[in-house]
Amino acid sequence: MRIGMGYDVHRLVDGRRLILGGVDIPFEKGLLGHSDADALTHAICDALLGAAALGDIGQHFPDTDTKYKGIDSIELLKHCLRLVRAEGYILVNLDATVMAQAPKLSPYKERMRQTLAAALECNITQISVKATTTERLGYIGAGEGIAAMCIVLIE
Template sequence: MGYDSHRFEPGRPLVLGGITIPGHPGLAGHSDGDAITHAVIDAILGAVALGNVGTHFPPTEEKWKDADSLELLSSVVEVIDREGWMVVNVDVAVICESPQISFVAGEMKERLSGVLQVPVERISIKGKTNEGMGWIGESEGLAVHAVALVESR
């Protein structure tokens, strides 16, 4: 299982699932802050017991500053391929009050599909609200849960 969360940070672009969503504050983070892609990376690495996004791309290293998270994901796909694994499917839940994920989920799935080398039909991305509760409900940020099924080649 993968997880990531970030606070909204005005002045940054909002990048989720590899796409930029206009008209909404971005997410604080060392890289581009793409919480969907970070959670997917964690889910994949966890499934094959190879660490997590922070161990592979430490926020203390300047080279990852403002990095494109899809490039990080591509690197992870190469790592697991060398280890004899492949991604079968991915399921993602984005917990936020806004933006409305259903309007952009299709484009996100297309982006992730290309990087993961998985048919778009095997990628699920859904939005859930927090019903106004807590820091997510108060629109301070968002959280993402992801699971990935992998199999050996």
């Protein structure tokens, strides 16, 4: 059994869609990034890659490569899963937390779990997604960005 941890953060900006865990969330701002900037899915990718000692998301999908411009991060996650499986591992479970002052994410957590479970080809009971604010502290609390962290267990 191996454990991996992932973290990602993106700035909130006007003119972008807000996508977290593969779910399009109605909000006046979205996350800035080379791909669709799905911070939750990126954190999961890094956790999976880290658990299998396969590097990190930037190594596999560099933001200097135009083929990843605007890519759906769920596709990146599926690729990471294939890499982990090629090493002989399976996902036991993942536990993720999204940190955002706004919007409220509770109405979307179950859909995130469903989307992530489908992408990871696992049972939804293996996926935990939580959301919290930072009580208006720091750049997240000021509404300037959204961060996500994730821990996975593979065997």
